Amino acid sequence: MQKARRTKLLDRRYNIRDARLFVIATEGAKTEESYFEIFNDSRIKIAVITTGVENDSAPQYVIKRLDEFAEKYDLNEEDTLWLVLDVDRWGAKNLSSVCRQAKQKKYHLAISNPCFEAWLCLHLGDLDPDDTSSKDFKTRLRSILGSYNGSNLDVSPFLEHIQDAIRRAKELHPNANQNWPQTPGSHVYRVVEMILNVISNE
Helix, strand or coil: CEEHHHHHHHHCCCCCCCCCCEEEEECCCCHHHHHHHCCCCEEEEEEEECCCCCCCCCHHHHHHHHHHHHHHHECCCEEEEEEECCCCCCCHHHHHHHHHHHHHHHEEEEEEECHHHHHHHHCCCCCCCCCCHHHHHHHHHHHCCCCHHHHCCCHHHEEEEEEHHHHHHHHHCCCCCCCCCCCCCCCCCHHHHHHHHEEEEC
8 A cells, every 4th residue: 555645744834845743642632632732833743643532542552553654654764753651550561562562663752650740740840759640640730730631731831841841851760771760750851852952953
């Protein structure tokens, strides 16, 4: 089957020859997609592949969706494909298997422990050592922001603090070879930093 041209993913706002494509497959249905809408720039295009109506959020289904996307489109060498996953429900054995597959396929990893909300909390301050579960981090966001709804994310509190989040995440987990943080934190900074570098350098 002939692959579709990557230009089908780019609308008229983009310089089709130069725009960098970031393909991000997530286990969430709404939160991650809303967050990545922050990065609206003509030099990049972000395609977020979310969990569908069948709620196939396990890592093996997320990587399958990324595989299907890569098969469908004729991507170029500068385009990057990412897995944005959470540690909380899946366990080391399940994640390790998916990480091995991802590296073989040259996909990038941006995993949070225990959940994506840890990455959001890093925008707002240092992580509280008492916060270890997904529930803890969602409660923390509600405490700081007054309200939090991952299905209808208000990105405005995070806009001015992205560099702070990157710095804090790196300080917590400086080992670039880790597949995911072994303690609460997030590697989402990896994709965010790459996006910002493209925006600022091109």
